[in-house]
Amino acid sequence: MAQRVLEILQERLPHAIVETGSYVGDEMALVDRAQLVEVLTFLRDDPRLDFAMLSDLTVVDWLGQDPRFEVVYQLYSLRHKHRVRIKVGVGAASEECWVPTATGLWHAAAWSEREAWDLYGIKFTGHPDLRRILMYEEFVGHPLRKDYPQNARQPLIRRPDAPSTDDQTTRLLDHSHDRRSE
């Protein structure tokens, strides 16, 4: 069923499709960023496809590859009960790291795109309210990028005499009130 989705897409918008693939029943199409909104609009509005639901929008960070990021749209048709996955490659350079927003097509995209901005730093051009959604405003950087330092902490508040966070086990033992020491 979903194989037909790719065929229709290939037939109607061949200039937008970079690559198609199928793996264990999941159909995927890698599309060009310039035609992304055109492809998504077609997928939503064509009565044979009718992808009325954006079930997820996420990002993959392929550190070291070019393009570095892949924005992934998981679409589902409530009427035809089929799915398709649309991917767009996005470069790492700050002027390249953008994707046109899908909020005009699905309202569900608004928070997903905020999450993608928050954690991966992908700018969604035309988004009505692109703020951080999970991390706090004071947070610097985008923590799910593969080059974000693993142990970096950005605390909002700390006690002046807070115990050291280096070795958790030692710290817990040092501060515990064991029955033997009572």
Add this chain to the structure above:
Amino acid sequence: MSQDNPSFIPTVLQDAVNWAQKFSMFTYPFATACCAMEFMSTMGSRYDIARFGAELPRFSPRQADLLIVIGTITERQAPVLRRVYDQMADPKWVMAFGVCASTGGFYQNYTVMPGADQVIPVDVYVPGCPPRPEQVLDGLMTLQRRIQDHRGHNQVELGNTATISFTDRRHLPVLPDGTSMTLPPEERMPKDGRVR
């Protein structure tokens, strides 16, 4: 009556006050994660925390004297936890329930605070993921011993509370501007909740 050299009667009175306080804990469960299930089990009839006088959770920190930090505390929640602690009236105690509240547990990442003691003083740590109710009861009994010995963090700060008179303002923990009197000035929290 001097704080440093309390006479015999306030000292004995302090022991009686401590004895009364340790069997009358009003808990505030700051429950954020799955450890809350084990807390419910501890509060229930099978493990029956009422045997230790701590069966009544108060869902306002102003009515509680034992803050139980149950579950993972994220960096974003830390100012909230600090404010809840500052709103509690003296004398107060804190229990870190589970490894996440004690050290951050296995979440060693950008978002989880490595232990509730990064922002508030903690009296007793109950490890476990989640801790068994027996561990929680053991932690509570440990805390009761510490209260009786006058070794809770807040008791140490206050000194002999039996000698505090009604004119002594130290029994009023929250100032009109929202800060806590029981903390040193540099630790007091401004109204916008942001301390660096």
